[in-house]
Structures are given as C-alpha cells and as structure tokens.
Amino acid sequence: MEKTITVTVNGTAYTRTVPLRLLLVDFIRDDCGLTGTHIGCTYEGRCGACTVQIGGRAHKSCMKLAVQADGKEVTTIEGLGSRDNLNRLQQAFSRYHALQCGFCTSGILMNAAEFLKENINPSEAEVRRALVGNLCRCTGYSHIVEAILAASAVRHGVKPVPPPAGTEPDR
C-alpha cells in the first residue's frame, strides 16, 4: 500500500510515493536525506533523538507515519539555524558544552526550542521536567539545563509579562 504525499521540510516541498507504513523518521532520513534526525530507541518514543517540529510543535518522528505529515510543515535540526548563523539556543549549547557525542542533541534542541517559545523564564526544575522525553548518556544533563536556561528569553533582556489579572496561582 502506497500513497503519494507532499511534506514540506525546512521550507522545501518533498513529494514522494511512500509505503503507508513508512515512519516519518525514515522519510526524513532516507527520502529527504536529512540525517541530523537520529534513531536511538526501538521506535517507542523513549529516547527523543528523533524529535522534530510539525507545525511548530515538537513531535517524535519515530512515532508518526510519513503519511501523517502529508501537507504539513516539518522543521528538522537542519532548519533550526545554519552552520554560519546558529540561533541563540545552539550558541548556548556550544558555550555551555551541552553536548558531547551529539547524538541526542538534535532532538533536545528541537524540543527545547519549542519549550523556550512558551517559557520565557523557566526554572531549573521546569527545564528538567521538559527534558524527560530526551535521554542523554554523555552529559549528565547539567550543562544541557544550564544552556537552556541561558538561552531563555528573559536572560536575553525580554521582560516577563505579568499574568492577566485573576489568574495568579493559589498561594
């Protein structure tokens, strides 16, 4: 069973006829030739190395079929920044030595980039909780957490917006 799909990856439309059972991660790696998205577990969504963004939301691409991304906009690590112009998060990862072997890094960046869009001033505990879907075996996570905190908007001069009246958390 095959289907012709068009998936826009990092702004480029890829039209391919693919088996229905083809995993999105294999489509990205093999059909699009974008090998920055990695496979580290048994397609169980546990390691997070395959994390990409679909429509701006982080998804594990081993848990999706390619046909489910038909007509969607996918961003992979190759689309997050460029070799000459790393974004703030990528720069922080280098500055804080938040990667060693680099195998989990793509997935962590794609997850953290989404997280930081919605969390401009996260606490360390919030960052650690946000990372439960990404396993890293090299760093012990300390530098990763430091890098994500350092890349947060508030650390870069964005003032936190106070919550709307009436929505303060219970004390």
Next chain:
Amino acid sequence: MTAIGETGWIGRSLERREDARLLTGRGEYLADVRVPDCLHLCFVRSDHAHAKIGEIRLAAALEMPGVVGAITGAELSTEMQGQKIPVLIPAFAANYRQYWPLAVDEVYWHGEPLAAIVADDKYAAEDAAAAAEVDYEPLPVVTDPEAALRDGAPRVYDDWDNNEIFATSYTGGFDPDQIAKNDAEVEALFAKADVVLKQRFHTQRCGVCPIETRGALAIWSEADGLTVHLTTQRPHIERLALADLLELSTAEVRVIAPRDQGGGFGVKAPFYREHVVVCHLARKLGRPVRWVETREEHLMTVSQERDQIHDLEIAANKEGRILALRNRGIGDVGDGRQGVYWGFVMPSLGSVMLPNAYDIGHADIKLRCAVTNKTCLSPSRSFGALPTRFALERGLDMLARRLGMETAALKRKNLVTEFPFTSVTGVHHDSGDYVRAWDALLERFDFAGFRAWQNEARTSGRYIGIGFACGAEFSGIPSDVLVPLENQPGYGVVTMRIDPRGKVAIFEGDAPQGQSHETTMAQVAADAFGIHPDDVSVRHGDTGTTPLSSGTIGARGASYTVAAIAEAASALKAKMARYMIHDHGLEGASADDFSFRDGAIIYEKDDNVRRDFAALADRIVMGSINVPPGEDPGLEHTAYFEAPKPMICFTAQAAKVEVDIETGQFTILDYATCEDVGTVINPIVVEGQVQGGVVQGMSNAMFEEFLYDEYGQQLTADFENYRLASAADVPTVTVGHSPTPCPDHPMGVRAVGEGRPGPVPGALANAICDALAPFGVEITTLPLKPEMILALIEAGRAGNGG
C-alpha cells in the same frame, strides 16, 4: 616536564570544534554513511536461552519481495574460521571457547544470532527475518552464577567439566604455596582484629547503553578488498581481527570508525560477532551490506556489565585503621564468548581495583567467574570496578558505624598518603594528595556543622544524610598492564604533520565517541606551537591514515594520546629550531633558546631573530635546498608515549539525600565531587566528563537492571523496561578540583574518562543509610529501589520494637 604553555591554550574552556556540525544536524555517524546499491542486513535471533537448534526454514523469507540472500550459522561455519584467534585472546589462563558469529547447532542465550538475511531495504529485511522459522529443542537453563559454580550444577557447555570460565587469586603471588602463606597471614590479622565486618554485596546486571546503537557498513572491492565503516572504539584492533577471521591480507582491510559516534563508554570496545557477518556477506555478494542495530538488539546483546557478588570482610583496629581485607567475588559473565574480554576481564579488573585509594597492607582477594545462559558481559565505563567499589565503600561505612566513628573520618584515616604507592593487588598509585581532596569535599558539604543540622531535621520528620566514596581510577593503561590484559599495546601514538602554510594535522588511531578530541588535542598542539587551535586539525579512526593504536579505552585520550602529541610537538619544534640555527648562523644556540608564540619562532637571546611559523614551515617543507647537515626535509613526526606504570586519577564524591520514610523514595539534594585531574586542558570538557560519568553511576545505582526470568528470557529489551535516568531524576553535579600534576605525563595531565561512575552507588547508598541511621538501615544490593529501601526501614522499625 616539558615547558609547553607558551601561548596559553591550556586550561581554557574553548568552545568545541565538533559543535558546529553536531548542532546543525551535520554530524557524520555510522547510519548517515550512504553508498549506492547497499543491502540491509537483519539478524534472526534465538527465542530461547539454551536449546539445540533444529531445522531453520528460510524458504518463505527468501521469497519475500526485496530479499537477496540469507545465511545460517551452519553454512557460515564452513566459510570462515571461528572467532578464537590470538588477536582476540588475552594472556590469562581461562576457558576460551571456540564460537562462530552465528550459532551452530546450539544457542546459549536469548537473542543469540543464528541466521542473517539481507534485502534491498531495512523494512524488507526485518519482514523476512520475522518470517524465518526455527525449530528448537530446549535445554536446561543456567541463570544463577553462584548455583552454576556448585558441584553437579547443570552446565551451559556440556563438554566442560563445570561452569567456571576463570578463577584466580589477586594476592600473595602466583605460586599456590605463596598464596596459601598469604591467606594464613591475612587470617592471623583477622583473628587479632578489634572488629571484623563481614558482608555480602550484590550489584545487578546493568551498563551504559550509548544512545547510538552499534552498526557496520561493509564495502567489498576486488581491487582494494574490504572497506568497513564500524561503530568501534578501536578500529586498528578490529582490522587485525577481521583480516584474520576472513583470511584476508591486512593490506586488503581498511576499518573506518565514523568521525562522529554517538557514545561508547566501553560498549564499542569489544570485537562483536555481528561485524564479521556483515563483512563476510559484502564480500560474498559483491554488494555493500549495512547493519544498524536496533535498540532491542542492543539491550539483548550488549551494554550488560556489573553483575558481581562480593563476600567482603574487613578487619580493623578500634581506631578505624584497616588491618586486612578478604574478598570472595563471583562474576556472572554470561556465555563468555566475546573477544577480547570474554566476559571475565571486567570482573577480574574489578577485583584488581578493589583496594584502590586506601592504604591496605594485607589482603586475600579471589574471584570466580561463571558462564550462564545470558549474553556475554561487555564493558561499561568504570570497567568491572563499579561493583567492587560499591562493596568497599559500603563496607567501610558499615565498619565505621560498628566502631561508632564518622565514616568520613575513618575513610580519611585510611587514604593513601605516601607515593608512589603500590596496592596489595599491584596497582601503582603514582602521586597525589588524596587527603587534601577529601578535606576539600568535606568543606564543600559544610560537613563540620552537618550532624547538628541533621538531628534537628529528624525532629521535624525529615531524614537527610550524607554519604562519601572515592576512587583511584586508571588514567590510561600502560603496555605493562594492557599487553597481558588484552594482548594489545598501551602506548599512545600520533602522527603529526605540519604543512607549508603552517597548519598542523594530527592523525590519531583511536576512535572517540564524544570525548572532544578534536578540540582538546588541538589546544595542546596550538599551545605547543604558539599558534591558534583553528590551525590544528585532528583526524582519527581511519586505519588507512592513522598509526596503529589500541583505541579510545581506559581514559587513554588525555593521558597517552595527548602525551604523544606533546612529544611529537617537542620533536618538531626542535627540528624547526635547528633550521633556525642553521639559517641564521646561530652557532652554539640550542633548541631551548627558541620560543614558539604568537605564530612565530623567536630566538630568545635576540628577538630580532624570528620567523613566522608558517614561513618556517614553508621553508622546511617546500624549500628543500640548503638543508642543515644531517637533517631530513619535511615536518612530520610519529611519537610514541609510554608510561612505565599506570597513572592514576583520584576522585572523591559525596551525596546528600533526603528519604521519605513512608515510601522509601529518596531525592538527591546535592552531589559534588573533588577531582585530582592534574593539569586541566579544557575545564568545561573535564566538568562534562565528570558530570556525565557521575550521572551514569546514578542511573546504574537507581534504575537500571537487566532482568532474566527462570527460563533465561530477557525481560528488559526496551527503554520502557530498562530505564535510564532522565534530566528530572538527577541534580546538577558540582565538580571541584584539588589538582596535583601527574609526574609521569609530560604535561602533568590525568585523564577522567573512565572511572567516574564507580564511586557513585556507594556514595548514594551511604547517604541513604546515613539518613536512615535511626532505623539501622544497611543497604547491600543495587539498584536502590524504593521498595527495597522501604523494606529495610520496616525491618528496622520492627527491630527497634516498632
């Protein structure tokens, strides 16, 4: 010591050269290597832990779309020789069993490969492997190593007398009479000791599981022979083994470890049977063949280590000085068929390392290793030594409690203070100030005021404790140890080449997997030559271009390989200086009269005499006229570094935890180390190595456990069931320093890659027991599961009368 810090690239947290590609998805890992016309290989693996293989029916699989071929163990065993070859056998007396990469006649563990299928793509290969039908005749299964060693136990190998693969004594010498004499002396010390602690400790089967699994891509060419891209920490050893097994000339085998590998930690150090199947089929079929291991395969076949039982006895006087140690270890090595470690080399080294860091004058240490119907142990960072470290660090805490002493004080009292020191098992401790590092760690935890605070917390129902542990870990392994241990050289070696534009290239035969060699080694060379690290490139892992080296193992990078870089740089600097003396007519000057800084070579006695580094390189490499008498042209040098004895890197570690006595759950409030890493090349890289090693130790201690049922079925072959620590499970690890330069290394460096996980389980368990001292809790097994801790609390409550 060589004066090497002339421009000051040493000791700086430079951002890594590796990062630009890795942060943008342009890493070059094994699975990213693409070649046209490539076939994909999938293994058919045993459903049984121990069984006779009946018929293997592959006809249906072979008829499936895209399937190109298949091979069984029986066929393969007629096409190549078995894996018991000299390059894969250590120099110990042990029962090395012949085996083939695919099982022949009998399977010995759940997951053992018995056939391989190749197809046009991986989906087709997996479908076909699932369609293979195998008849089995189940045999008795051996899973308990202690029971396996008893007389009359069912045997894994029916042509062996018993299940013992290896047994030895580590104390008293090699002669049985000497050993008996030593044992009697130790027994006499136990007899007159004020206190004797006797306790069994068990460390579960667990490992390190790099996030990138294993894999191989083999390409056969009639003209060039075999080129194989492999996940490996030691490409040169792989090449020798592949040539011997496939009966090829070494001239026909090139092994390339990918530029980027997704972690190794020891797992990618052995020679694995899967590799040779991939290579054999590529040659046989004349097409490239690729195998990328699935996570399920990985967890069923590799990354399994630790798994030791220790009956430890410590004799001490009432002041807390250790008089003697006695230990009887049992290692469960699985099937014991995997070069170059055969499962037992890890527990064996663990027994050797047992007394490390402490001044223990007398010991009787013996180990027996059993084969069982499980996959063979493969190495994990802290190679064999995590279980012995757990036993000793826990045992010393129990001893201190028995004596009514602070454990921190008892351990401090027994640390090695006079160097060089040789342990009772023969481990050379080169130098250091372990007590200073220990005291710095105590200060970091404000330990002087802790007890009062702890008691106050208990009155409000909070159970908080601090636990300590330490380790004296290998900083590289010299030939003196590695040749007998693994039949491989220990020296560090690099080839260094300076081109006419003054760019330095370093060729390294090792194969890093995240250790930052491209950055730190460039810093070392740049510092030596007074140039910028961007002008230094590091190439590694390709046997076609690099000197033979035994691999990225045992923290060899910053110790042996960096030392070789320093020595190669010294040799090339001396040559450049001789050209300066010749060209400028500096009669009587010597190489020491020149400094290399700011991209220039400067005559110190007259700094008008200077040459641009690149200009001098161009003159020597390209301008090969008026060559100084006796000199060769060119700027290339291969340097070997050997340390006469092991170099050691000390770590002291402490944990502060809070235990919930209603659930047995605990939280790590604080974890810190104090390291003696000698000269630090790149501080943030060292910090990352320590933090990563410590968290691996935490993950091993808290969560990870490979489980087999009574039929030998492996129950933990995915990350849901084999749980690794996530970011939310662990705290930030603080890394402190108390350096002393290593006297045997030209730059004083000690390397940290290997031993950091080892002390962690002891520190954590000690902290939990300290927190729960009112209940008399003494942990002796891992992992530190809440239900186990809760049961100990409840036993303590019952013992206290509720």
